[in-house]
Amino acid sequence: MSGVSTEAKVGIFVLVGLAVLAYMTIRLGSFKIGGPExxxxxxxxxxxxxxxxxxxxxxxxxxxxxxxxxxxxxxxxxxxxxxxxxxxxxxxxxxxxxxxxxxxxxxxxxxxxxxxxxxxxxxxxxxxxxVPTDLDQVMARVGEVADNIRQITESLKVSIASPESTRNISEALANLRELTGSLKTVVSTNEARLNRIVSNMDRFTGDLSELSSDNKKALSETIKNFQIASVQMQKTIASLNSVMTKVDKGEGTIGQLVNNKQTIDDLNSTLASLKEVSKKIEKGEGSIGKLVNDDTTVTKIDEALTGINDYLARADAWKVFVEYRGEYVFKEESLRSELNLRLQPKADKFFLIGVVDDPRGKRAETQTYKTVDVDGVVTKTQTNSVTYNRDDLTFNVQFGKRFWDLTLRAGIFSSTGGLGADYYLFNDKLKLTLEAYEWRKDTNPRVRFAASYDFWNSFYISAGVDDIASDDGNTSFFMGGGIYFSDDDIKFLLTSAPSTP
The missing domain is CATH 2.40.30 (Elongation Factor Tu (Ef-tu); domain 3)
Incomplete structure (x- = not known):
């Protein structure tokens, strides 16, 4: 190659480069020699x-x-x-x-x-x-969602940051502080009475459990007797059909009586006499006629009917609500469920009955006393042990009274005596709840605080803290929600359900 000039070398290099470029273009590109196949x-x-x-x-x-x-x-x-x-x-x-x-x-x-x-x-x-939805359309929709979120946050900011809302929240917190102070005073002054109530309720629930278990056999026998009675009723109906057949044929005493012409004539005569008596009553003749046509008697009957109507109106004014609440307890890593039935005779009064499935279970406390005599000195020691039965259901039996935005409750909370208060805000959309129960001599009561928000129709979300004053380290956060129905909703569901032919 020593005899090749520099220009020839450059030309050869350029030709080789162009050949490689053409090959790569054909190999990697879309160009094909000979046209498309x-x-x-x-x-x-x-x-x-x-x-x-x-x-x-x-x-x-x-x-x-x-x-x-x-x-x-x-x-x-x-x-x-x-x-x-x-x-x-x-x-x-x-x-x-x-x-x-x-x-x-x-x-x-x-x-x-x-x-x-x-x-x-x-x-x-x-x-x-x-053409599936592309990125531009997705970003446009994301922009619309962002605008909606911005409008919601601005509206929420205006509603909360207003002086009236700030004042309402401050008043609510002040009322809540006064309420907790009042509850503390009531509990401290009535601790002995509340302990007696709790003991009585424990004995009462135990008696109910024994009564239900002891009468299972009697209940089975009662159902069996109903079955026997239904069989006897069928036989009685068959016998009545046979008797009616004989009566139609004129057989027996009743058959002859019904089919006898003389009997029919006597019956017509009796009806004629009754017609005469009714005419006399209509004219006010005789004791019955005077009684029927006397204005005083009519007035008393009207008053009696009015009283009956008032009673029925009061009964119709009762409202019934069914509520289910489910909350996840983070410390227990389990769900706490509560099903309540609220009977409301008036707008400001109600009775509440319910059942609770608590992951902590029912608390049982055992106290052991030991006396030791050392060199003539008597020493008495006490040992407390606390256990929780997680398989037991607990019950609610409460009475409530509403005062404007505040509702006070008292009764049985999870099978123990307790007190509760509910404070409503924003047209009853937001509810703050404080409950105290499981009163013990040597430990603090179980105090629950919850906030729930009714966000759509009969659905709400809730969150709070359980056992705030616990001495045993049982304080836990919880979060959940619930749903409630009124008697009108239940009637609508029942009437809307398709009937089977």
């Missing part, structure tokens, strides 16, 4: 934003062709594609414009049609074509 099909899309000419056409992630032409056809995008001759497409194939990755290029994806369907020929149209 395959057949053309086209699809009409609502829009083809981002799709470029020479974009790949893929099926199952494998390229089977490329986009040859993109043109406007009656306000829509007509995309012409060159498909490899080795890949026949069914006439019901589905063409979609997709994006490779979040910010990648657009390409046409083919979803296979029915295997036995006829195949597309050169120049035919793909009738099934769609």
């Amino acid at each position: 395959g057949y053309e099909v086209y699809a009409v899309f609502d829009q083809a934003t981002g799709l470029k000419k020479m974009a790949p056409v893929e099926m199952a992630g494998i390229q089977i062709g490329q986009v040859e032409k993109i043109a406007l056809d009656n306000g829509k995008a007509r995309v012409t594609m060159m498909i490899s001759k080795d890949v026949p497409l069914a006439q019901d194939v589905n063409a979609l414009i997709r994006t490779r990755g979040v910010l990648g290029d657009k390409y046409v994806a083919m979803e296979p049609g029915t295997p036995n369907a006829p195949k597309l020929k050169d120049g035919q149209q793909i009738t099934r074509a769609s």
